[in-house]
Amino acid sequence: MSDVDRRRLLFGVLPAAALLLTGCARSAAEERSTPPPLALVYNGPQGCADCAPAIATLLRKAPQPFRVQYVGPGTGTPLTAEVLAEARLYVQPGGGADLDGTWRRLSASAEVVRAWVRDGGSYLGLCFGAYLAGRDPGFDLLPGDTRGYTGTEGATVPDARDTVVPVDWQGRRRHMYFQDGPAFVLDKGADATVLATYPNGTAAVVVAPYGRGRVGVSGPHPEADASWYAEKGLSNPDGVRTDLAYELIEATVGRR
Template identity: 75%
Template sequence: MPGRDLSTGPRPATADRRRLLLGVLPAAALLAAGCTRSNADEPAEERPLALVYNGPQGCSDCAPTIASLLRRSPQPFRVKYVGPGTGVPLTAHVLADARLYVQPGGGSDLDGVWRVLRGSAGMMRDWVRGGGSYLGLCFGGYLAGRNPGFDLLPGDTNGYIDLPDTTIHDDRDTVVPVTWRGERRYMYFQDGPAFLLDHGADADVLATYPNGTPAVVVAPYGQGRVGVSGPHPEADRSWYEDAGLKNPDGVRFDLAKELIEKTVGRR
């Protein structure tokens, strides 16, 4: 919500973990036919490009964590950081080469970050409308909305903790239960958004919070797609350890990989 202090992601005090996050999955063994190779065996320059915003946002680990996961996805990406301080500004020319743009978590000031990004709003909408894919995680989910934000959703956002029937009443790091395609699962959560979809919206709700409000959504936007998540499916083991939390499911990445696949689609 405008003007709120949204520390969406591991807090800066616990976020400097200084770990290597740039590995890729081992190459798959050759099949018996002897010639087929896995997607992970593709030369890096042949992989689709994902742009990950890594400008000022208050969380040193949020961008590297999702970047690491993208490199290790079933369809691996090559990753380029964009935004102030990265040496790569977010421009239409840079977007033109990408299949996916990721706005990660970690923002501590929605209005402040929006002042940096609002000049890119029309460009971002044009790119997604033309076939690009936007992935917004927690803070990036807020920015997919319209007040303020890129206005990419068939609806808007609100902080889950601010809803009258919320099950979480403060902004401390926690684990939230969600219903993911009919199955109870658990996800890392820190003051993330809920998605308030328009009546009859064309959207695939992958997961809902305990009060039934959408927590993870993929929706078309023109020829492109927008995937957003209030909780953090990308959170790795160190996030839980630093916050003193345990996930009853264990630390798994199947939900994050499904969200990425649904957002990018099969193209």
């Protein structure tokens, strides 16, 4: 090949390569400029200082990360239709002991939350927040209702102690932090996916549609970090892992 031919080849290839590189750089820059979706986490008076921060940390570090904003009494941000309109996910965390008292603070926002989920939002309820996804009192977002796991026939936990429970997570035996969480009693023929069951077969983790939105609820605590176990002198045979939390979050939010 002559020097002239080589120059023609180089000058023909380099501009095309430069265009490809420019396009990739522009695409990456555009992706970086798009903020992560917003998750609202209730952090009003509810009896657990660690519960909202634990799920907030997981959401920020998720494979598909979220921006997190706390809402509720004492946060400076009320739970309103305008605030929800900016969010993809609303989280009602665990940790409460007074269901009726917390519901009194939330009941004024109940229809706003229902309408938001019905129109495409996603509700994630963990332990106490899962109770609140049920009825009387609650947001009434489930195709069925909740009841305390300890009160179900054949329950392996007899009281409200902090403990670790085995679950069947879609055919895998796993262990989860548990403290007086609910089981889910689904209506016959309910459109719902049971992600995990307790040892007595009752539903422990459920995802269900609600209008155009989705509701994910868990009786145990998939968000519990190592400090929770250490404080109560507990250990998890699987190790302290976050994969179940992320599976539940993804199933609740979907890839939208």
